[in-house]
Amino acid sequence: MSAAFDEKIHGTLADPKLQFAIYKATGRLVEERRKAIEPDLCPDYQELRTHANSIKRHTIEHLDHYLEEFARQVEAHGGKVIFCKDAEEVSDFVLSLAKERHAHLIVKSKSMTTEEIDLNERLEHHHLEAVETDLGEYIIQLAHERPYHIVAPALHKTREQVADLLTEKLGVARETVIEKQTMIARGVLREKFLAADIGISGANFLIADSGAVVIVENEGNARLTTSAPRIHIAVAGIEKLIPRAQDLAVFLKLLGRSATGQRLTVYTSFLSGPKRGEEIDGPEEFYVVLLDNGRTKVLADSEKRQSLYCIRCGACLNHCPVYRKIGGHSFPWVYSGPIGAILTPQFLGVRHEPGLPFASSLCGACAEVCPVKIEIPRILLELRSDVKKAEARDGAGRIERLMFRIWAWVMRHPRIYEMAGMAAGSIAPSGEGRWIRHVPLNAGPLAAWLSQRDLPPAAPKSFRQLWRSR
Amino acid sequence: MSRESVLHKVRTALGRSAGQPVEEPLPPRLVVPAVPMEHRIRSFRERIEALAGKTYEAMSAIDACEYVSGVLAGRTAVASNSPILRDCRISSLAGVQSGITDAAELRAVCSTAACGISGADFGLADTGTLVMLSSREEARLISLLPPVYIAVVARERLLTGLDELLTILPHPAEQTSSMVLITGPSRTADIEQILVRGVHGPGEIHVVVV
Numbered sequence: 001m002s003a004a005f006d007e008k009i010h011g012t013l014a015d016p017k018l019q020f021a022i023y024k025a026t027g028r029l030v031e032e033r034r035k036a037i038e039p040d041l042c043p044d045y046q047e048l049r050t051h052a053n054s055i056k057r058h059t060i061e062h063l064d065h066y067l068e069e070f071a072r073q074v075e076a077h078g079g080k081v082i083f084c085k086d087a088e089e090v091s092d093f094v095l096s097l098a099k100e101r102h103a104h105l106i107v108k109s110k111s112m113t114t115e116e117i118d119l120n121e122r123l124e125h126h127h128l129e130a131v132e133t134d135l136g137e138y139i140i141q142l143a144h145e146r147p148y149h150i151v152a153p154a155l156h157k158t159r160e161q162v163a164d165l166l167t168e169k170l171g172v173a174r175e176t177v178i179e180k181q182t183m184i185a186r187g188v189l190r191e192k193f194l195a196a197d198i199g200i201s202g203a204n205f206l207i208a209d210s211g212a213v214v215i216v217e218n219e220g221n222a223r224l225t226t227s228a229p230r231i232h233i234a235v236a237g238i239e240k241l242i243p244r245a246q247d248l249a250v251f252l253k254l255l256g257r258s259a260t261g262q263r264l265t266v267y268t269s270f271l272s273g274p275k276r277g278e279e280i281d282g283p284e285e286f287y288v289v290l291l292d293n294g295r296t297k298v299l300a301d302s303e304k305r306q307s308l309y310c311i312r313c314g315a316c317l318n319h320c321p322v323y324r325k326i327g328g329h330s331f332p333w334v335y336s337g338p339i340g341a342i343l344t345p346q347f348l349g350v351r352h353e354p355g356l357p358f359a360s361s362l363c364g365a366c367a368e369v370c371p372v373k374i375e376i377p378r379i380l381l382e383l384r385s386d387v388k389k390a391e392a393r394d395g396a397g398r399i400e401r402l403m404f405r406i407w408a409w410v411m412r413h414p415r416i417y418e419m420a421g422m423a424a425g426s427i428a429p430s431g432e433g434r435w436i437r438h439v440p441l442n443a444g445p446l447a448a449w450l451s452q453r454d455l456p457p458a459a460p461k462s463f464r465q466l467w468r469s470r
Numbered sequence: 471m472s473r474e475s476v477l478h479k480v481r482t483a484l485g486r487s488a489g490q491p492v493e494e495p496l497p498p499r500l501v502v503p504a505v506p507m508e509h510r511i512r513s514f515r516e517r518i519e520a521l522a523g524k525t526y527e528a529m530s531a532i533d534a535c536e537y538v539s540g541v542l543a544g545r546t547a548v549a550s551n552s553p554i555l556r557d558c559r560i561s562s563l564a565g566v567q568s569g570i571t572d573a574a575e576l577r578a579v580c581s582t583a584a585c586g587i588s589g590a591d592f593g594l595a596d597t598g599t600l601v602m603l604s605s606r607e608e609a610r611l612i613s614l615l616p617p618v619y620i621a622v623v624a625r626e627r628l629l630t631g632l633d634e635l636l637t638i639l640p641h642p643a644e645q646t647s648s649m650v651l652i653t654g655p656s657r658t659a660d661i662e663q664i665l666v667r668g669v670h671g672p673g674e675i676h677v678v679v680v
Binding site for chain 2: 021024025044047051058059061062064065068071073077082084089133134136139152154158159178181186189193209218219220224228238245248250253262263264265266268269273276280281282286292296
């Protein structure tokens, strides 16, 4: 585990207000989801999951076919598709289009994919104003932070912090009533929507047979982003495809329920191309940017490619005992929680934060709630193995490997095992039934491991002794 | 830019070759229950009201027009070019602007009007959802910019739910560049999970079933 990871975790654990905010928000989302999938409201919930998993598997296994079909359909409806291998290609495309069209102001609706490639920073670097319009995203953009949670980006901010932020950044009188804070943001952002030249959105789904971008949201900012400016650019990972519009029947039901417990979110937009002949409003130009940025690397591993089924509902974060303690900003990349723990090492390499796949109790809650049934714990185990292999290649972890080799040898020799057990029992502190909170070992290879753990006292008689005397 | 190279990487990762055929995916899972119209109307209204929307079941075109007139209460409004609004004479109510076909004019009117009024192509009974297809009759911004939104939907347009919509409309992209499902007023809970309505879209919606 890197020092930075360790430090952020301890910072979060030591902040009681933050602990309460995370606990309350994730707890509420867990409860909303639970109510929404109760058998009388959603009797076929498990069948929906199985079906969604099967559709995602099929699409990912034949992704080249569906990408080509999607591109053909977008072009048939007068839109353009741009394949980009990385962040730089995306920003180059947006910058050159903005220059050609003399665009200065960009409005954005919430998109984890553009967070992943730091698009705002790249555009601002070239003097383009890119404004986030989802309320939570707007708050964290003002604060220059990363989203704390996939669906609730400003989950960690209190109304007092938001009040300070609005006063500092917008010069408005300090306002601590949440309704009024929201209306201040609405007023500022409404002007931006009407003045913007380009709207950049993400995509929840890309529909191959329609060439359509599907966006779900509650605020209306994605509808404004994709309807008001004369140019709409959707930026999406190549894994967002599903074959047919009719498949939405399954995915929309799962996404709303898993994310916020809604049967459907307030707005679902199904957008295919620029406005047509007699339509009154809508963008005149429509672009879909399809981003690789490491996804083809994930795709190449037949075991772990299921990581790409993710529909970004955030349920695994809400149910994760680790996320609920260490929060979103402890994670080393934009994707946090269990899904972040499996995506980050695969996108950025296992050396980026070797401690990440180990920061899990493998309790399995994430896999149980995942609407597309990604086997997150199994992938974490594979990644742990990848971390250890990488360390071995780097020549690190020698002592650990030696100890495991000795352990394996001892385990195969019952007599030696018994002797070792007796020896360990005789030197281990006996706590008279109480757990040992502080193991008196503050140096050596086990010191860091023991500093985080309590040990049970040694039993007076070993299992083998008890077995023999029965 | 990288089209061929990305597609090539995808194929290599999957061990596929260009143009290699694809087996059929699972058939779509669409379940359309038989629900009598009276039940659909009841469910549709209940769901919208559960989300703090208001509903009204009009017995006639005149009844619908009177209800809308009452909601407007003299406020300015912009109405879409939907035939149902003309048939109910809602388009010609005092203070209602209608018949706009120019995008710039529409945007200007929608930015200042207190209310937006439109028809709806369909209603989804089990979720209380309005389905709006963009066309020369229905603009996108009418249901989006004004703080109050009124939708008028013909009762025979009430479907059981999303599955029925996708059954009768398997390819929405063939008909419109934009199909939007609207389920209740615009809302957010981004600050301390406190629910606030009307953050970007309308915070108040009225749905009239005729």
